[in-house]
């Protein structure tokens with residue numbers, strides 16, 4: 647295979663179409679290929695880039711439906727991953743498209759301001775000193791380059807219709823929440839709670855795709871634990887978490903019947919789940935009278951619970 651085929655989703659502000667471009671195979675980055683296409687074949691092709699070193703975050707696009715930084719993605723790696731020399735290139739998902747592979751970050755940047763992504767001075771100190779261990783708590787989230795790949799991969803994000811701010815804004819909230827110099831800890835937790843903090847489904851795609859390997863899904867879990875420790879109980883997300891936690895501690899496994907009841911309440915469960923539950927019972931996949939008994943290794947499960955609590959205290 648001596649030819650690379652790029653099927654690029656084009657958009658001129660009104661119409662969209664897919665245009666094919668061919669390049670002779672050569673070891674190069676994806677950004678290098680896009681640059682060759684623009685310089686040698688089609689000067690109207692729009693994409694953005696600046697640093698070429700995975701620092702500015704401006705070159706993120708989707709290849710075959712998954713987000714990549716074009717400047718650090720080797721064509722040879724894509725060939726190995728997809729076992730093909732043909733690639734479908736699209737702009738990041740969830741963002742408004744301006745032209746071709748260029749998306750508009752401005753509305754998201756505006757939305758981000760609602761989360762106050764800046765230090766809010768503490769009442770009890772006015773310096774900016776920070777210990778090494780305190781700095782380590784914010785070192786990873788502060789690495790974010792705002793490339794938008796995590797947002798593009800997020801299964802729950804919808805900037806147009808939902809409140810959920812998505813991974814990189816939540817990462818920014820976490821970065822200030824963990825900052826020893828910040829004085830708005832509780833306010834920040836309340837703001838994310840009011841903006842669908844429980845919506846994340848732990849698919850981990852944000853963490854997997856992050857160009858800087860920031861554990862964003864773990865950060866979201868941390869903020870949920872903070873919310874619970876501040877007394878958050880009155881939401882489906884909190885009830886779901888408590889039910890999950892208590893079930894597994896009690897028996898070592900999940901009681902799905904009780905999980906639905908605890909999470910949604912009796913009325914909603916009866917209304918929404920009964921037809922499905924009946925089908926499960928008829929198919930022999932569920933017995934509502936069969937209450938789970940503790941599994942053989944339950945003592946080890948409980949030790950894990952105790953251990954996780956010591957980690958949280960040290961955190």
Ligand code: FES
Nearest residue numbers: 698702703705717
């Ligand atoms: S060009 Fe800056 S991150 Fe790719």
